[in-house]
Every structure is written in C-alpha cells, then in structure tokens.
Amino acid sequence: MKKYLLNFSIFIILFSSNIAAIDLNDLQIEEGFQISVFAENLDSPRQMVEGSEGTIFVAERNGQIIALKDSDNNGQADSRTIIAKNLSYSTGISLFDGDLYFSEISKIWKIENIEEFLTRQSSSSEVPKKTLVVDNLPQDTWHGWKWLKHDNEGSLYFNIGAPCNVCLSDNPQYASILKYKNGEFSYVAKGVRNSVGFDFHPISKKLFFTDNGRDWLGDDSPSCELNKVDLEGQFFGFPYKHASDVYDPEYGNKKSGYDFIDPILELGAHVAPTGISFYEGDMFPEKMRNNLFIALHGSWNRSEKVGYKVLRVEFDEKENVISSTEFISGWLKDGKVSGRPSAPLIRSDGSFLLSDDKANVIYRITYSS
Numbered sequence: 001m002k003k004y005l006l007n008f009s010i011f012i013i014l015f016s017s018n019i020a021a022i023d024l025n026d027l028q029i030e031e032g033f034q035i036s037v038f039a040e041n042l043d044s045p046r047q048m049v050e051g052s053e054g055t056i057f058v059a060e061r062n063g064q065i066i067a068l069k070d071s072d073n074n075g076q077a078d079s080r081t082i083i084a085k086n087l088s089y090s091t092g093i094s095l096f097d098g099d100l101y102f103s104e105i106s107k108i109w110k111i112e113n114i115e116e117f118l119t120r121q122s123s124s125s126e127v128p129k130k131t132l133v134v135d136n137l138p139q140d141t142w143h144g145w146k147w148l149k150h151d152n153e154g155s156l157y158f159n160i161g162a163p164c165n166v167c168l169s170d171n172p173q174y175a176s177i178l179k180y181k182n183g184e185f186s187y188v189a190k191g192v193r194n195s196v197g198f199d200f201h202p203i204s205k206k207l208f209f210t211d212n213g214r215d216w217l218g219d220d221s222p223s224c225e226l227n228k229v230d231l232e233g234q235f236f237g238f239p240y241k242h243a244s245d246v247y248d249p250e251y252g253n254k255k256s257g258y259d260f261i262d263p264i265l266e267l268g269a270h271v272a273p274t275g276i277s278f279y280e281g282d283m284f285p286e287k288m289r290n291n292l293f294i295a296l297h298g299s300w301n302r303s304e305k306v307g308y309k310v311l312r313v314e315f316d317e318k319e320n321v322i323s324s325t326e327f328i329s330g331w332l333k334d335g336k337v338s339g340r341p342s343a344p345l346i347r348s349d350g351s352f353l354l355s356d357d358k359a360n361v362i363y364r365i366t367y368s369s
Contacts, residue, residue, distance in 0.1 A: 022037075022338055022339055022356075022359045023338070024036070024037075026331075026333060026338065027328060027329070027330040027331070028326075028330045029328045029365070030312075030325075032285075032368065032369060033365055033366065033367050034365070034366050034368065035328070035363050035365050036075055036076075036363070036366075037076070037361050037363060038056075038075065038076060038362045038363060039058075039068050039077040039080075039362040040360065040361045040362075042058065042060060042066075042361065042362065043061075043062045043063075043064060044060055044062045044357040044360065045058050045060055045061075045342065045343075045357055045361075045362060046058075046059050046060070046145075046342050046343055046355060046357060047059045047091060047092050047147060047275060047342075047355075048093065048345040048353060048355055049093050049095045049100075049345065050095075050345065050348060051067075051095060051114065051115055052098070052115055053118075054069070054070070054347075055067050055068065055069050055115070055118065056068040056069075056077070056345070056362075057083065057095070057100060058093070058355070058362070059092055059093040059102055059103070061091050062090075063085060063088070063090055064083075064084065064085045064087065064090065065082075065084040065085075065087070065093065065102050066080055066081065066083060067080070067081040067114075068080055068362075075366075077362075081118065081121070082127060083100070083114070083127065083128060084102065084111070084127060084130055087102075087104050089103075089141065089144065090102055090104060091103060091145040091147070091196075092108075092145070092147045092148035094148035094149055094150050094156065096154055096156070097154065098112070098113050098114065098116075099111065099113065099114065101133065101148055101150075101156060103145075103148055103158065105137070105138075105139055105141055105144040105145070105146075106135065106137040106144075107132060107133075107134060107135045107137065108134040108146070108156070108180075109130040110130065110131050110133050111128045111130050111131070114128070133156075133180075134180060137160060138160060138171065138174065140163035142161070142163050142164065143161025143162055143163060143164075143194040144160070144161060145161075145196060147159050147195065147198060147275070149199065149200070151179075151200060151205070152205070153181075154181060155179040155181040156179060156181065157178070157179045157180075157188060157198065157207070158178060158179075158180070159176070159177050159178075159192070159195045159198070159209075160173045160174055160175070160176055160177075160178065161174070161192075161193065161194035161195070162174050162194060162239070165214055166193075166238075166239045166248060166250065167239060168239060172187075172190075173185075175192055175194075175238050175239070176188075176189060176190050177189040177192055177195055177198065177207070187232065188207060188229060188232050188233070189209065189229050189232075189233075189234060189236055190233065190235045190236070191235040191236040191237045191238045191239075191240075191256075191258065192209070192236050192238060193211055193213070193238040193239070193242075194212040195210060195211050196212065196273070196275070196297075197209065197210045197273060197274050197275040197276040197294070197295070197343070198276065199276050199278050199292070201278060201290070202278050202280050202290050203290065204319060206229060206230065207229040208226065208227065208228050208229075208276065208278075208292060209226075209227050209229070210224065210225065210226055210227070210267070210273035210274070210294060211224065211225040211227060211263070212224050212272055213225065213242055213269060214239075214248070215270075217242075217246070217249075218269075219270070219302050219304070220269050221242075221243075221246055221269055222242035222243040222269060223244075223246075223266035223268055223269050224243075224268060224269065224270070224271050224273050225243060225263035225265070225266060225267060225273075226263055226266075226267060226292075226294065226313065226321075227263050227264060228264050228319065234261045235256070235258035235260060235261060236260070236261050236263075237260045237261070240252055240254060240256045240260070241260050243262075244263060264320070265313065265321045267294070267296065267311070267324075268307070269302070269306075270299035270300075270301065270302045271296040271297075271298065271299065271307035272296060272297040272299060272300070272307055273294050273295065273297070274295045274297045274341075274342050274343060275295045275342055275355075276292055276293065276344070277292070277293050277343075277345060277346050278291070278292050278293075278346070279291050279292075279293060279346055279352075280346060281346050281348075281349070281351070281352075282350045283349065283367050284352075284367050285367070288312070288314075291313060291314050291315075292313040292315070293311070293313075293327060293344045293352070294311040295310055295341040295342055295343055296308060296310070296311065297340050297341065298337060298340050304335070305335060306332075307332070308329070308331040308332040308337055308340060308341070309326055309327075309329040309330075309332075309341065310326070310327045310328040310329075311324055311325065311326060312325050312326075312327040328341070328354070328365070337358065338359065339356040339358050339361075340356060340357055341354055341355075341356055342354075342357045343355045350367075351364055351365065351366050352364070352366075
C-alpha cells in the first residue's frame with residue numbers, strides 16, 4: 001500500500017490536563033487522502049454521532065456531552081454547546097428517532113428531540129432535561145466504559161466489560177454485549193472481555209465488534225480481536241480462551257458449557273482496539289465501500305509500545321476478511337506517543353471524523369483523486 005507524509009505545515013499544541021503535541025506532518029495516511037483538525041481543545045473525546053442537521057455530538061470521557069457545528073462548512077467546528085455535564089465516564093453516545101442517548105458507568109440517559117433544543121436554546125448556559133433510561137448496570141469502572149449503538153428497530157446495544165483482567169463472576173451481565181428495548185435486556189454476545197467498539201455490517205446488519213485481549217501473558221500474547229455475531233447469545237471465549245488458540249492459565253482447563261466462537265481477525269497483542277465504523281459514504285474510492293475502520297488506541301503495559309493507528313479491513317461478499325492494512329499511523333514515533341485514536345465516525349457527506357483522547361482533538365479525513 002502506497003503511503004506518503006502529509007504536506008501540512010500545521011503544528012498544534014494543546015494545553016490541558018494532558019498536554020500533547022500533534023504535528024500533522026508526522027501522520028501517514030493512504031495516498032489521495034487529506035487529514036486536518038475538525039475540533040481542538042476538547043476534554044478526552046470518545047464516541048461521536050452526527051445529527052440530522054450536521055451537528056456532531058461528542059461524548060467527552062471526563063464528564064460532558066457537547067455539540068459541535070461547522071456552520072460555514074469549512075471543515076472546522078466553529079461553535080460548541082454543552083448538552084450534559086457532571087457525568088461519570090461519559091464515553092458512549094447514540095441517536096435514534098431524534099433522541100440523543102449517552103452513557104455513564106452504570107446509567108444510560110436520553111435527551112428527547114435534541115435538535116429542537118439546539119434550535120430554541122435561549123442561552124449558552126442552558127442545559128436540556130435528561131431522562132434516565134437504564135440505571136441498574138454494574139458500577140465497576142474497570143472496563144465499565146460504554147459504547148452505544150442503535151439498530152434500525154430502535155434496540156440499544158451496549159457493552160459491559162469484565163471487572164478485572166481475568167475472572168469469573170456470578171453476575172451474567174459482565175463480559176457481554178447486551179441490547180435493551182421496551183424495558184428488557186437480552187444478550188447479544190457473551191464471553192467478551194472488554195469491547196469498546198461495535199457496528200452493524202451495512203448489508204447483512206450483523207454486529208461486528210472488537211475485544212481487548214487480557215494482560216500479563218507477555219508482550220505478544222494474546223491478540224486483541226475482531227469478531228462477528230452470527231447468532232445472538234454466542235460465546236466468544238472469555239475467560240477460558242483468548243484469541244484463536246490461547247487457553248487461559250487459570251481458567252483454560254475448566255468446562256464452560258459453551259461452544260467458543262473464534263475471532264475473524266486477530267489484531268495483535270495489546271493494541272487496544274476501541275471504536276469501529278463501516279464506511280457507507282460516497283467520498284472515498286468505491287473499493288472502500290463497506291470496509292471497516294478500527295481505531296487502535298495503543299498499548300499501556302508492553303515493553304515496546306504498539307497500536308496507535310487506524311486499520312482498514314476489507315471483506316469479501318461472504319464477510320470473510322480479505323485484508324487488514326494501516327489507514328493512518330504516525331502517533332507513535334521513536335517510542336513516544338503524540339496521540340491515541342479513539343473512535344471513528346463516517347459523516348453523511350462521506351468524510352471521516354476521528355477522535356483522539358490524548359491530543360484532545362477530532363481529525364477530519366477527506367479524499368480527492
């Protein structure tokens with residue numbers, strides 16, 4: 001795959017509780033693509049969603065939900081509105097039927113008719129009323145951060161990670177992906193250690209999700225995973241088996257009572273996949289339609305750092321993986337980390353937004369032949 005260094009002279013230094021410097025010249029991207037900064041000086045941005053009026057809603061991990069607008073369509077946000085504040089690890093966000101949903105560790109809220117609020121907002125300090133949707137989820141912060149996604153029928157999908165590195169729990173909600181509708185929960189996937197990103201295939205509508213592998217089995221084992229749910233309720237191995245063939249030293253010889261579903265792609269050990277998104281836009285080359293983009297947040301406990309990049313995964317008509325290539329890299333240079341890609345968002349105009357919760361920016365990726 002041909003790559004080139006971006007010919008930008010932009011150098012951004014962001015001052016916050018987590019000081020980071022991003023030189024866009026250091027970022028490498030596939031040929032024909034351009035990368036710029038859509039928004040900066042954010043507070044640990046994670047998942048994003050686009051509203052019907054082009055507003056970008058952002059879940060900031062440190063406690064806020066914000067709305068960003070690019071009113072002059074120049075590729076940079078020029079206004080920012082606080083939608084909710086004083087939240088606990090507010091990482092997940094989704095829109096359905098005009099209502100905005102967002103998460104805390106043990107709660108999920110919604111704000112009805114969010115675009116109407118932004119239209120009639122009387123003052124910059126006014127915050128809309130939020131309504132509690134779910135309030136009985138586990139309170140563990142270890143792997144408790146949420147990713148949210150609605151399907152076409154309005155069911156809300158979300159993850160509950162294991163409250164540990166490796167363990168068994170009496171609470172069946174742990175280590176799972178669930179969906180919620182009309183006051184009832186059901187299990188979409190079990191045996192999932194810590195998924196922080198999932199999306200539906202544009203054609204089959206099957207759920208694809210990433211899973212972070214366990215720690216402390218060495219630098220190169222086990223691999224983080226990309227998985228596909230063919231039947232709801234399938235079991236993906238944790239804590240008995242990791243990746244395709246790594247049986248856990250403590251739990252690997254125990255009988256689980258489940259058939260294990262192996263990953264469709266191993267991503268590498270400790271790369272920490274977070275957000276994912278299928279490309280359904282018209283701006284990128286046709287070969288990228290229905291490709292999956294995966295943000296690798298990067299390692300924290302490996303002797304040599306890995307990750308800190310965005311992958312592009314291509315599938316055949318039967319949804320088998322054809323290839324996995326680097327789409328963007330460069331946040332890791334000579335062992336030093338300048339940014340941590342967190343969550344991708346494909347906009348309605350076909351452009352690609354990418355949050356970075358270390359540099360506290362959102363990038364905008366476009367294509368021109």
